[in-house]
Amino acid sequence: MHVDDDDAIRAVTQVALERVGDFTLLSCSSGAEALQCAEHFAPQMILLDVMMPELDGPTTLEHLKQETDLGNVLVVFMTAKVQEREIARYRALGACDVIIKPFDPMTLSERLHSIWIQHNV
Amino acid sequence: MSSNIDTLQQELADLRLQHHENLSGEISALLQRSTQPDLESLEQSLLTQLRDTAHRLAGSALTFVYEQTGLALRAFEATLDNALAGQMRSAERIRKALKQVQNAATMAGDVPAAPGQEKGVETVTGDDGAARRPEDLHLYVLEDDPSTSDLLKLGLASFGYRVTTFVDVKLLTVAALTDHPDGLIIDTEYSSFSDPNLAAAANAMQETGMDAIPILVVSDNSGFVEKLHAARHGVVAFLNKPIRIPALESSLEGVMRHQTRSPYRVLLIDDDVFSMEHHRIMLESWGIAAKCVTNPVDVLTGIDEFKPDLLVIDLNMPQCSGIELAKVIRFHKQWIHIPIIFLSGELDASRQMIALKTGGDEFITKPVVERPFVSLILMRAKRARQLAELMIRDSLTGLLKHTEIKDRLSHELARARRNKNTVSVAMLDIDKFKRINDTYGHPVGDTVITTLAHLLRRALRTTDIVGRYGGEEYLVVMPDSDEANAVRKLDQLRREFEAICFNHKDLEFHCSFSGGVSDSDSTGNIDLLIEKADMALYRAKAQGRNQILGAFSE
Structure with a gap:
């Protein structure tokens, strides 16, 4: 599942994950939409934009943990701000990794694969 | 598979095109928004809304490699962040930052120029009405002799430099704050050329942006004292009169060339995925492109494909040691100039020495501290790139051989x-x-x-x-x-x-x-x-x- 408020980024991510990586993807445009669809879609991994209007990434994650049974799903944050402290904070919030924006669409699926393998061994 | 990649590239190109259209629309909408009187109120909700839009646009612009526009949007976002935090809170500042976005977008050809976008200062774009080129650099000239200033304008315009002349250092100082010129030329014949004036101009140049703007001096007087004086104020080139445009242009080219470089590339080799990812993120946050390799066996293809400016190798890896890997890399003559930095928990100086003897260039002890690590890498990568350039570039012209x-x-x-x-x-x-x-x-x-x-x-x-x-x-x-x-x-x-x-x-x-x-x-x-x-x-x-x-x- 991918959550981002920008249409263009969602479109690129879709190409990057569905076409390059053969993933099954649900694309959501807000934290609220993600919360609504999460349980039904039951993703194995959630890609969450950090900075979104209304529900931001960390808050969405909190809600996911409290309100759904998806508390243990791998969550990767996507962000443009990459202070070491911030990254440590995201990890503390329960993100298993952080992907820096802008990302390379051709290698995004590869990155997610390696994150997946790393956390499922 | 390869045709598959082609169609993917095509799809991405289509998306980019679509995004391009949206981007111009959204930037125009932002501009429209900023002209409305309620901006003056600086209401928190309005600022938040603008900030969120800027953040979203910056992210997608950078993803689609509209770099100039993306970076300007980032700066705009930072201005709004500051305003939200109560610092430098002014509608004027916000408008200026937005203006930069529009300029960047227009200059980079990301978005077509808005009609009547010309600033209220006199600029010259080439004598026969030649269109302004996207890479145009903007120069300030401090000069009160009209014939010299005409010579500079016309002469430099043909090289794609846009020249704005100032006769008053105060006006220049004010204009520089919003304009972010790419360079400044000062004539020492300038009638009020004096220590405080040069200092004021130099300060103005330093305050405008992240990087100091290069200052060049043209002078009739080539004495040591004058040159020392200029050097103290950060002047990067000192040229004797009479002004020869080709020579001046050559100096400009020399001091500005580094500004248009692509990011440095670093290949990280470490079996510890977690620490390597951490290093990668560290480097990327400083604008360095970094790629990770976990298995030393993949290093040779990694170098071949990624073409790094520099390698960072962990000394202790199970399959083969960093020293052995460095030896293998140095078998390849074409990679002999690529610096290798070893990472290790090793504290023993004599063993560090052994590592360096086998073709490494530097030794860093884990855990890595961000600032020194990044600046060391930037320094080494810059030097390595200069050397690599010498190998492939003609020494007279700087063009490819x-x-x-x-x-x-x-x-x-x-x-x-x-x-x-x-x-x-x-x-x-x-x-x-x-x-x-x-x-x-x-x-x-x-x-x-x-x-x-x-x-x-x-x-x-x-x-x-x-x-x-x-x-x-x-x-x-x-x-x-x-x-x-x-x-x-x-x-x-x-x-x-x-x-x-x-x-x-x-x-x-x-x-x-x-x-x-x-x-x-x-x-x-x-x-x-x-x-x-x-x-x-x-x-x-x-x-x-x-x-x-x-x-x-x-």
């Missing part, structure tokens, strides 16, 4: 075939060059050669590749450009070059060049393509020189 330009051409031809695009090749030659050398001497001949080299590099797109093919012969590769298009562009440059005034002692003279163009629609064979361009060049010479002909045109 003969073999390198042919390599690039074959690379571009392959890419054009894949993407079903057209690439053009032009062969250029300075007219009657032997006579210039014989009449004015070799140093003047060299100036003519470098002048054309700089003109080509400044005026063409960054995707165009320029090489020095022979003595006074140049080869230009223009991707995504057919013959007619290439001829048109080069003809414009031909006219600009013809207008440049060269000096030798008291003599003034002009030079010209001829060119022949062919494109990959006619043949995909590299030698045949060059030969066709060469034949067109020959025809251009035979028909009276100072003209550009296409292989197809009659």
Whole structure:
């Protein structure tokens, strides 16, 4: 599942994950939409934009943990701000990794694969 | 698989195009929004809304490699963040930052220019109404002698520099804050040239942006004291009068060249995925492109594909040690110049020494501290790139050498075939060059050669590749450009070059060049393509020189 408020980024991510990586993807445009669809879609991994209007990434994650049974799903944050402290904070919030924006669409699926393998061994 | 990649590239290109249209629309909407009176109220909710929009646009602009616009949007976002935090809270500041976004977008060709966008200061864009080029650099000149200031304006305009003249250092200081010029030229003859004035101008230049803006001085007086004085204020070049445009341009080119570089590339090799990812994120947050390799076996292909400026290798890996890996890498002559930095928990100085003896360049102890680690890498990568450039670039002109330009051409031809695009090749030659050398001497001949080299590099797109093919012969590769298009562009440059005034002692003279163009629609064979361009060049010479002909045109 991918959550981002920008249409263009969602479109690129879709190409990057569905076409390059053969993933099954649900694309959501807000934290609220993600919360609504999460349980039904039951993703194995959630890609969450950090900075979104209304529900931001960390808050969405909190809600996911409290309100759904998806508390243990791998969550990767996507962000443009990459202070070491911030990254440590995201990890503390329960993100298993952080992907820096802008990302390379051709290698995004590869990155997610390696994150997946790393956390499922 | 490869055709699959092609369609993917196509899909991404389509998305980029779509995004492009949206981006122009959204930026116009932002501009519209900022002109409304309620911006003055600086209400928290409005600022938040603008900030969120800026953040979203910056993210997608950078993803789609609209770099200039993306970075300007980031700056705009930072301005709003500051305002939200109660710092430097002013509608004027926000408008200015937004203006920068619009300028960046227009300059980079990301978004078409808005009509009537000209600023209220006098600028010159080339004498015959030539369109402003996207890479145009903006120079400030502090000068109160009108004839010198005209000379600078007209002379530098043909190299794609936009010149704004100031007679008052106070006005310059104010303008620089919003304008972010790319450089400043000060004439020491300037009637109120004095220590405080130079200091004020230097301060203004430093306050405008992240990087200090280069200052050049032209002077009648070449005494040591004056030069020391200039150096103390951060002046980067000191030129004696009379002003020679080609020499001045060459200095400008030298001090500004580094600003348009692509990011440094670092390959990380470590078996500890977690710490390596941490290092990667650290580097990327400083604008360095980094790629990770976990298995030493993959290093050679990694270097080959990623073409790093620098390698960071963990010393202790289970499959093979960092030292062994460095030895293997150094077997390859073409990679001998790439610096290797070892990472390890090793504290023993003598064992560190052994590691360095085997072809490493630096030793860093884990855990890595961000600032020193990043600055060491930036320093090493910069130096390594300079050395690599020396290997592939012609020392006189800074253009690619003969073999390198042919390599690039074959690379571009392959890419054009894949993407079903057209690439053009032009062969250029300075007219009657032997006579210039014989009449004015070799140093003047060299100036003519470098002048054309700089003109080509400044005026063409960054995707165009320029090489020095022979003595006074140049080869230009223009991707995504057919013959007619290439001829048109080069003809414009031909006219600009013809207008440049060269000096030798008291003599003034002009030079010209001829060119022949062919494109990959006619043949995909590299030698045949060059030969066709060469034949067109020959025809251009035979028909009276100072003209550009296409292989197809009659």
